[in-house]
Amino acid sequence: MEYLYLLQNAITWVVTIFWIYNLAISLCSLIKLKDKPLKINKQHKFMAIIPAHNEEAVVGNLVESLKKQNYPKELLDIYVIADNCTDGTARVAEEAGAIVLKRFDSEKKTKGYALQWFLKQKIEENADYDALCIFDADNIAMPDFIKNMNKKLCQGEEVVQGYRDIKNPTDTWITAGYALFYWTMHRFYHLARYNLGLSPLLNGTGFMVKFDVIKPDGWNTKTLTEDIEFSLINISQGRKLGWATDAIVYDEQPLGFKQSWTQRMRWSVGHLQCAKYYLKDLARGVKEHKTLMNFDGLLYLLGMPILVITLATLGINLAIYLGEGMTKLELLLNYLKYIGTTFLLTPLTAVFALILDRRPIKPMLKGILCYPLFLGSWILINIKALIKPDTKWEKIEHVRSIKAHEISE
Template sequence: MQFLYFLQQALVWLITIYWIYQLVISLFALVKIKDKPYIVDKKHKFLAIIPAHNEEAVVGSLIASLQDQSYDSKDYDIFVIADNCTDKTEEIAREAGVNVFVRTETDPAKKTKGAALQVFLNTILNNPEADYDAFCIFDADNVVDKHFFTEMNKHLCQGEEVVQGYRDIKNPDDSWVSAGYAIFYWTMNRFYHLARYNAGLSPLINGTGFMVKMSAIRDEGWKTKTLTEDIEFSLKTIIKGKKLGWATTAIVYDEQPVKFKPSWSQRARWTIGHIQCLAEYTKPLTRSTFENKTLTNFDGLLYMLGSIPMFVITILLLLLNAVFYLTKGMSTADFTLNILKFIIPTFILPIFTALFVMIIDKRPIKKMIKGLVLYPLFLGSWLLINFKCLFKRETTWEKIEHVRKVDINTINKDDKK
């Protein structure tokens, strides 16, 4: 029993130190820093890539928003990857006047966004006439702020090679589920990505609305093998000793599930992808931390260790508390206090953190009240997903249906209300 007590204390200190570190870094989200100076001053040429599998309901709105950029249209091209489409996605893209890359794949294991990007980008890299400086990736359900390329061009001029734009939500108040996503992303955008960028550390790319300089993949191409190709590419960049950038003013609006079942499937895929990255990149991240001796590498390592491993440690602590209580080694008062130490920071504190973010970012609160109240349910379901994925891991890509056809002008009007 004494061993279990020492184990409990060690785990408590481990979690405490971890969260103190996270708290200190998050404070940088409240600091305003000066813009970086330009290293070069030019208008770069961009390649906009839209991986799309049966997205006829929404891809037209994304294309329209990309064609209406403040950036000179001669300085960017739009490509839709019609990935095993059986609907009118290809037809809609061609009618809109953009380029289409048709991909047909019979292997279920290769019917993924990462695989589609790998094939397409390798084609671009092997094309001597392709003179792009950087590419940007957008999910087909997105719509994009008209200044997106202008803002990303600034970051290229500042010498940044991989930059994540601000991932906003185009349907935050459709349901408590989409509200949960919105609250999660708004919080992460400020207290994870912006905080790390301001602190001189590395944010992460986040699925859509990000920019990569062509030279960053020139040598080895786009090679990812997990279900979370965005996190994987971020970690590979950090392992090389490089930092990713963050562009608050390069905004992309993403559609989120409104029903619980597809949300469960999507978040389970993300969790499995994190587990795959944990298995694949923990050792290289550890090695790079000792070799490069930078806080950026250490922070990237903590990101991986702070996901599933920290979740497992928390479960173990709860079990130890239960054992101590049931064997009369802990009083009811102490047991209750320890449970509250789990419940309050896990379910209650995030509500107030999100509310604080919404206030300082000038988000409309009234229409998000239901989402705020049910946010603990959204987070709690994610814990259940993590637990389930420890034992059962489906690696088949399940399509999330996108039907919310919203144009950028409608979103801009809503933001001003």
């Protein structure tokens, strides 16, 4: 019994320190920094890259939004990779004004492989571009997206994540859960770390990479979460990622629980793959670079193990109770402490993010009430990913055909 008490206390301290660390960093999101000075004053040449698999319903709207950027048209080329398509994606993209490349590979089907295939060609061509921006086909880019990314380049930043907003936050409780998750992460994770001089992470779409960063090794991701993997590669090499709140892209979220489960399972499995491949690199980076940025990246990968450790604490408490080392009331209070954090603190944090970002709360009430269920299901997803990871890539259907002017109205 004594060993169980020691283990319980040790785990409690580890988990407490982990969350105090993250809480302390999140407070840095309240700081408003001065804009960085420009290192150069130049309009760079960009390529917008859109990997698309059977996206005829939405890809045209994204291309249209990119054609209407407040940026010189001759300095932006729009490429759509029609990846293993069996529908009219290529035709729709061409009609909207994109340069379309068709790719067919029955084995290598993920977005990461499509990017690898495309960028290998551009590197071999020694294509005349300064930077690239990557989008998902269901996105809508706001008119100043490229202009604001160009500003980041002029400030000396090389890899920058834009602000990923939500097309359909109030469609269902699932889309509302995604919206609250992203808005909270943008505010308390990415912005906070950027303000503190740490590194935010790429989150799938709407990000910019200086072409010189890609040229030496190409795009060689191998996990289901190529965005996180690419982020961790850069962090382990000592490169800090940037954050651009005013480079806004809108993204569609799954409507139903089944699709959401599939998507989030892919993310969780990808997280574990990243831990497998890059935990040592990040640990080595901590030793070599001796910066908080590398340590912070390492802690990100340890987030899922910390969750498992937290759940193990519940089992340890039960074992102590069954061994008559704890009263029923003490067991109940301990359980409420952990469950309360998940089911009470997280919705309050989301509401705080809404207030700070000056977003209306009333339309999101359903999402706020269901947010604990959304995050609770993610705990089950993480457990399943640990026990039986599924590395098969499954497409998420996109059906929300929304144009840029409909979002801004």
